[in-house]
Amino acid sequence: xxxxxxxxxxxxxxxxxxxxxxxxxxxxxxxxxxxxxxxxxxxxxxxxxxxxxxxxxxxxxxxxxxxxxxxxxxxxxxxxxxxxxxxxxxxxxxxxxxxxxxxxxxxxxxxxxxxxxxxxxxxxxxxxxxxxxxxxxxxxxxxxxxxxxxxxxxxxxxxxxxxxxxxxxxxxxxxxxxxxxxxxxxxxxxxxxxxxxxxxxxxxxxxxxxxxxxxxxxxxxxxxxxxxxxxxxxxxxxxxxxxxxxxxxxxxxxxxxxxxxxxxxxxxxxxxxxxxxxxxxxxxxxxxxxxxxxxxxxxxxxxxxxxxxxxxxxxxxxxxxxxxxxx
Numbered sequence: 001x002x003x004x005x006x007x008x009x010x011x012x013x014x015x016x017x018x019x020x021x022x023x024x025x026x027x028x029x030x031x032x033x034x035x036x037x038x039x040x041x042x043x044x045x046x047x048x049x050x051x052x053x054x055x056x057x058x059x060x061x062x063x064x065x066x067x068x069x070x071x072x073x074x075x076x077x078x079x080x081x082x083x084x085x086x087x088x089x090x091x092x093x094x095x096x097x098x099x100x101x102x103x104x105x106x107x108x109x110x111x112x113x114x115x116x117x118x119x120x121x122x123x124x125x126x127x128x129x130x131x132x133x134x135x136x137x138x139x140x141x142x143x144x145x146x147x148x149x150x151x152x153x154x155x156x157x158x159x160x161x162x163x164x165x166x167x168x169x170x171x172x173x174x175x176x177x178x179x180x181x182x183x184x185x186x187x188x189x190x191x192x193x194x195x196x197x198x199x200x201x202x203x204x205x206x207x208x209x210x211x212x213x214x215x216x217x218x219x220x221x222x223x224x225x226x227x228x229x230x231x232x233x234x235x236x237x238x239x240x241x242x243x244x245x246x247x248x249x250x251x252x253x254x255x256x257x258x259x260x261x262x263x264x265x266x267x268x269x270x271x272x273x274x275x276x277x278x279x280x281x282x283x284x285x286x287x288x289x290x291x292x293x294x295x296x297x298x299x300x301x302x303x304x305x306x307x308x309x310x311x312x313x314x315x316x317x318x319x320x321x322x323x324x325x326x327x
Contacts, residue, residue: 037066037095044090045080050158052081052181069095081105082179103197105180107161107173111192112208112269113146114168118222124148134189143221145211147171147192156187175202196252201274203257205250207232208271212245219267226269232261 041062049057055064065078075097080087085101092099118141124133130152138144149169154162161177162184164170171184175198185193192210207226211218215227228246240254241261250261250270262270 035066035070037069038062040094041065041091044083044087044094046082046087048082048158048179048181050082050179050181050183052179052183053079065091066095069097073097075099081181084179105195106175106178106198107180107184107193108196108204108206108273109147109171109173109192110194110206110208110210111145111147111170111190112224112271113141113143113222114170116168117224118143118146130187131189141221143211143218143225145190145192145209145213146222148190152187152189153184153193156183158183199252199257203275204252204271204273205255205257205259205262206252206271207248207250207269209269210247212247214246218246224267224269227267229266231264231266232270235260235264 038059039062042059045058045062047058051057053061055061061078061080065075068075068078075088075092075095078088079102080091084104088099089101120140121142122137122140124137124140126132126136128150130148130150133139133148133150139146139148147170149164151164151171153171154164159177159179159181161174161179162171163174165172171193180195182195185191185195190210194206196204196206198204209218209222209224209226211222211225215225215229218225219227226247228243228248230243230248232248232250233241233243237258237260238254238256240251240256242249242251248270257275259272259275262272
């Protein structure tokens, strides 16, 4: 009996040792050695894991950045929207590379279909998500392109950069908090949210409408819809506006913020943000006269009557009348 137990222990020990040896060599064969630079890059990232860079998380982004740096010697095509140019600069410095600075961006809402501009025609009764409502109906206002107002974009934002305005029924972007991660852009089933350059002094001009229906139909559902009249397209001196499917679009890279398009838009579909108030042309002072005009006006005889001349003329008239009587 004791011999059986001894043989069993020896056999199991031998099997365990053999398995350990096999696993060791297998582990060595398929061992993956990570580049230490990956940890260096990851430590410089904000750890937001928002996916705005196009990768599943900061670790995946760091791996792709290091692979790109080792292969091509540059960081072209990579950007961390949360960290911005500062973080990308630190990463480039750690890898002994240079990186091109990019213009900061912010999300804009390209829809003005508020309760006032696009009154409700029907009442939606279903799950309170834009994704679900988009598949069921064209929306309470009847516009098949407009904001559904159920807040999928707000729910997707991890940075408290958006909220739903109860008065208008539209989402509002808090520019100071927005990191341009693009989560709200992906969450919106109607693609009304766009990332645009912040612009000089945070000034931006864009068409706040994506309705591609013909003018009459679009205007029927929303009073501030783009009607495809092409007035903005014709007045733009910088070729920044294109017309496609009855809809105007302003290229923020070409736009010089002259605001001519805003003035001619008949439906106020073009929005201008963070600009100073326009001056009222009716309050303008009359233009200053040149020197020649002022000199001519000075030499011009005065139209006001001189009291002394009037009295002298009256005396002369009386003297003449008395002389006539004597004669």
